Amino acid sequence: MQMFSLDGRVALVTGAGRGIGRALALGLAEAGADVVCLAQTGAEVEAAAREIRAKGRRALAVTADVTSREQVTAAVEAALAALGRIDILVNNAGINIRKPALEVAEQDWDRVVETNLKGPFLVAQTVGRHMCAAGYGRVINVASVGGAVALRTGVAYGASKAGLLHMTRILAMEWARFGVTVNAIGPWYFRTPLTEKLLQDEQYVAEILARTPMRRIGDLKELVGPVVFLASEASSYVTGQALMVDGGMTIYGF
Structure with missing residues (x-):
């Protein structure tokens, strides 16, 4: 089981203040990683970091908007300065604006696609x-079954998540030679x-x-195992893949 250990690793999780991101940040910490919560x-992100520290792991809370290059650059530099490295990235931050296509305003589209x-x-x-410079990395993009069906x-949400799945494949192809794997998970409904x-x-x-x-609806803890697997040495020969965590939903779609 040592293959699944994240001892000595540093993870950065976006959207870590609540919901899926918070659950994944805490799960990575339980598997041994120090965590940058963004x-x-x-x-909310500071509360998540405090909970991780209570588990005996190092944690850094960073406030940033992932759609701003300047803020992302500053956040990554702060993480590297504080924890020295980033071995694992969980790209989780995302939003949705639920509207029929004929009612989607341009600003709705832009906001969803920019964030997701x-x-x-x-x-x-x-x-x-x-x-890539370090010769090691694990990138895990939190997509959605909505990117596949x-x-x-x-x-806008479906298009953004489909794009995220294809971005996963292209980054995996480009970065494999540097020792960096890039994979995705596709959740269905979780509380x-x-x-x-x-x-x-x-x-x-x-x-x-039906x-x-x-x-049944998924439990957040059921997303932790797939992400720990993709973040660990257990998945060292897996890249460019999308693991649907969906109770079987994408077998026949919705």
Whole structure:
């Protein structure tokens, strides 16, 4: 089981203040990593960092907007100055604006695509320079089943996540020779602050469960294992892949 240990590694997790990002930051810390928690919400990201420190790991809270190159550069420089290296990147920050395609305003499209696609690229590019120079790295992009099949989550969201999956493949192809792997996970529905309101709609939940072979909503802890695997030596010969963590949903789509 030593192959799954992250002892001595440093991870940077974007969107680490709440929901999936927070769960993954804590899970990486439990697997042995020191963690840089990055988000726009200062109080939340600091709370996540405190919880990691309570587990005996080093943690740094950084407030930054992933769509700003200047802020991303400053955040990565702060992380390197504080912890000396970044071995693992989890690109998790993302948003959605749910509207039918005919009602999507240009600013809606720009906001979703900038956060979900431009942001992960800026962070991956900035961190990737250091990983490629070091000859080692694990990049994990948090995409969505919505990037693989058509969902009612909206055209901008689906397009951004599809783009993120393809970006994963291209970065994997380019960076493999430097010892850097790039993979993605594709979650289905998990209980988070962002999905809480949707999951209060009993009819909508019934439709979700009818299209999920496991017939249940995912638990956040069920995302930790896949990410620890992709961050560890256990996945050393895996790159350019998308692991759908979806209870079987993408077997037949939604």
